[in-house]
Amino acid sequence: MNAPLTDDLLTVHGGTPLQGEIRVRGAKNLVSKAMVAALLGDAPSRLFDVPRIRDVEVVRDLLELHGVRVYDDGDALLLDPANVERAGVEEINVHAGSSRIPILFCGPLLHRLGQAIIPDLGGCHIGPRPIDFHLQALREFGAMVEKTDEGLLLTAPHGLRGTKLELPFPSVGATEQVLLTAVMADGVTELRNAAVEPEIIDLICLLQKMGAIISVHTDRVIEIEGVDRLSGYAHRPIPDRIEVASWAAAALSTGGDVTVHGARQVDMMTFLNIFRSVGGAYTVDDTPGGGIRFWHPGGDLKATALETGVHPGFMTDWQQPLVVALTQASGLSIVHETVYEQRLGYTSALNQMGATIQVYRNCLGGTPCRFGRRNFIHSAVIAGPSKLNGADLRIPDLRAGFSHLIAALAAEGISRVHGVKLIHRGYEDFLAKLTALGAHVEL
Numbered sequence: 001m002n003a004p005l006t007d008d009l010l011t012v013h014g015g016t017p018l019q020g021e022i023r024v025r026g027a028k029n030l031v032s033k034a035m036v037a038a039l040l041g042d043a044p045s046r047l048f049d050v051p052r053i054r055d056v057e058v059v060r061d062l063l064e065l066h067g068v069r070v071y072d073d074g075d076a077l078l079l080d081p082a083n084v085e086r087a088g089v090e091e092i093n094v095h096a097g098s099s100r101i102p103i104l105f106c107g108p109l110l111h112r113l114g115q116a117i118i119p120d121l122g123g124c125h126i127g128p129r130p131i132d133f134h135l136q137a138l139r140e141f142g143a144m145v146e147k148t149d150e151g152l153l154l155t156a157p158h159g160l161r162g163t164k165l166e167l168p169f170p171s172v173g174a175t176e177q178v179l180l181t182a183v184m185a186d187g188v189t190e191l192r193n194a195a196v197e198p199e200i201i202d203l204i205c206l207l208q209k210m211g212a213i214i215s216v217h218t219d220r221v222i223e224i225e226g227v228d229r230l231s232g233y234a235h236r237p238i239p240d241r242i243e244v245a246s247w248a249a250a251a252l253s254t255g256g257d258v259t260v261h262g263a264r265q266v267d268m269m270t271f272l273n274i275f276r277s278v279g280g281a282y283t284v285d286d287t288p289g290g291g292i293r294f295w296h297p298g299g300d301l302k303a304t305a306l307e308t309g310v311h312p313g314f315m316t317d318w319q320q321p322l323v324v325a326l327t328q329a330s331g332l333s334i335v336h337e338t339v340y341e342q343r344l345g346y347t348s349a350l351n352q353m354g355a356t357i358q359v360y361r362n363c364l365g366g367t368p369c370r371f372g373r374r375n376f377i378h379s380a381v382i383a384g385p386s387k388l389n390g391a392d393l394r395i396p397d398l399r400a401g402f403s404h405l406i407a408a409l410a411a412e413g414i415s416r417v418h419g420v421k422l423i424h425r426g427y428e429d430f431l432a433k434l435t436a437l438g439a440h441v442e443l
Contacts, residue, residue: 010417010431012408013440014390018256020437023291024244024263025051026237028426030199032059032101033176034206034237038079039068039108040184041210043232047077051240051428054421059101065091066109079232084112089150092119100173103134107181110143110156118152133174137165141181141189162187162226169370170195170220170310179203182224183212189224196220197311198267202238209233241267242317243427246402248294249321250437252280253328253410257295258437265292270314274322278304278329303331303384307365308339316340320403323347324410326382327355333382336365341376346400353391353411356383387412395419398426405430409439 026049036059038045050056050072060070060077067085071078092102102119109116118131135145138154140163146153162185167174175195182189194200196216204214204222210233213225244263251258252275265272265284272282275294279301282294303326308316316339326333327350337343347357357380363372364379371378390413395401401423408415420443423430434441 008419008421009443010405010420011442012390012405012415012417014388014409014411014413014415016409016438016440017254017296018250018258018409018434018437018439021259021261022247022433022436023261024240024247025049025428027199027202027240028053028055028242029172029197029240030202030237031056033104033180033199033203034235035059035063035077035079036101036104036108037180037203037206037210038232039063039066039081039084039105039112040180040230041081041232042229044078044080044082045210045232046234047079048075048234048236050077053428054425055101062087062092062102062105066105081112084109086113086115089117089119092117103131103173104176104180106134106138106143106154107141107160107177110138110154110160110181111184114156116154117150118154119150133167133171134177137174137178138181140165141185160185162189162224164190164192166192167194169193172197172200175200175222176203179207179214179222179224182226183207183210183214184228184230185224185226187226189226191222191224192220194220194222195310198238198241206233206235209235238267239264241271242315242399244268244292245271245315245318246321246406246427247433248275248280248282248292249325250406250409251294252278252296252301252325253406255296256437257293259291259293261289261291263292268292270312271318274304274306274314278302278325280325301325301329301385303329303333303382305334305365307336307367309367310339316343317399319343320346320399321406323357323380323382324350324403324406327357327384327386327388327407328410329382329384331384333384334364335380335382336363336367336369337378337380338365338367338369338371341371341374341378344377344380345396346403347380349391349393349404350388350407352393353388353407353415355386355388355407357381389413390415392416393418395422398422402427402430409434
């Protein structure tokens with residue numbers, strides 16, 4: 001794994017187009033869940049192409065606290081769950097504030113140990129993302145939830161059984177919870193209004209390799225037939241489509257030319273359409289070791305209107321880096337965020353740098369939205385092009401942080417970016433990649 005960053009301040013000398021080649025590895029939003037899934041197996045699992053990021057380190061620590069042997073053989077991460085055991089609450093709490101992954105340990109630990117503990121949960125501050133549905137789903141499976149001074153204690157005195165569930169919103173985390181719990185529950189589980197993101201489908205493929213029986217039907221319906229045992233897996237995760245889009249937006253924002261090896265067109269189709277519509281160019285190389293080349297072909301970028309949404313819509317994690325590019329587009333661009341209610345706070349830093357972005361509580365789009373009458377700022381209008389200037393920036397969360405970094409790279413002058421350790425949560429070797437692309441940065 002990477003050594004942790006020893007400094008939290010990055011000095012960025014902006015105004016240089018990013019040019020060169022980098023590589024992305026397995027998706028952050030799949031790899032951490034794949035590691036948790038290894039708890040369910042009665043044999044070791046082997047996970048390839050694991051990115052060296054902080055979230056992986058957190059999940060590894062949590063697994064090792066529960067008796068899982070985890071080691072890197074240089075080619076893959078090996079996970080041996082032969083001696084799963086209970087972990088101390090204080091030990092769990094040391095890591096829990098860094099990630100929301102502990103909630104997904106519940107189903108596997110209930111199957112393996114008959115109990116699980118949920119401490120305080122961390123993650124990025126982009127909305128409450130409550131665990132209420134997770135708990136309700138676990139209760140539907142037969143779990144009992146008890147509040148204690150140390151957190152929430154879950155037990156399953158009569159085991160876990162299949163059930164019928166319908167999500168109020170196609171939540172990725174809730175869908176993962178149901179999958180990881182249902183695969184060894186007694187009977188059949190039917191989940192309606194499920195998330196069907198590529199990372200969810202990849203998790204289903206992984207669980208199927210372990211011996212699970214899972215059917216994905218039309219209209220967001222997933223059916224899981226519980227089995228008595230699961231084996232280990234050998235799995236290569238899909239590439240990280242969020243990181244791919246982030247580097248693509250960086251190339252467009254800086255007037256650069258970046259080839260992202262490992263990127264796959266099938267995961268990026270919605271993003272690629274928007275990227276092209278605003279004036280970006282790309283080519284796809286489907287040969288082994290290939291990827292996607294993204295570049296600014298010259299001329300003016302074009303304003304656009306977009307709405308985030310669950311897959312196959314425009315991914316919420318794509319909008320922040322792309323908005324930086326939209327500050328350089330001619331005209332008025334409109335962004336309607338429909339997934340997280342607090343995801344536009346990063347725009348104030350862009351305005352500080354010279355962008356012209358107005359945010360609104362209204363739904364500036366045609367998609368029915370949960371936030372429209374709840375007083376959340378979730379729409380933005382970006383007027384461009386705007387000249388960006390260097391500034392002192394403080395990173396509030398992972399994705400906003402990379403957007404601030406892109407803005408600093410595109411701006412004229414020097415920016416001081418505080419809190420860059422947060423970027424290490426989801427972007428492997430980002431400093432080395434920036435250097436490889438010709439960026440002038442100093443840690």
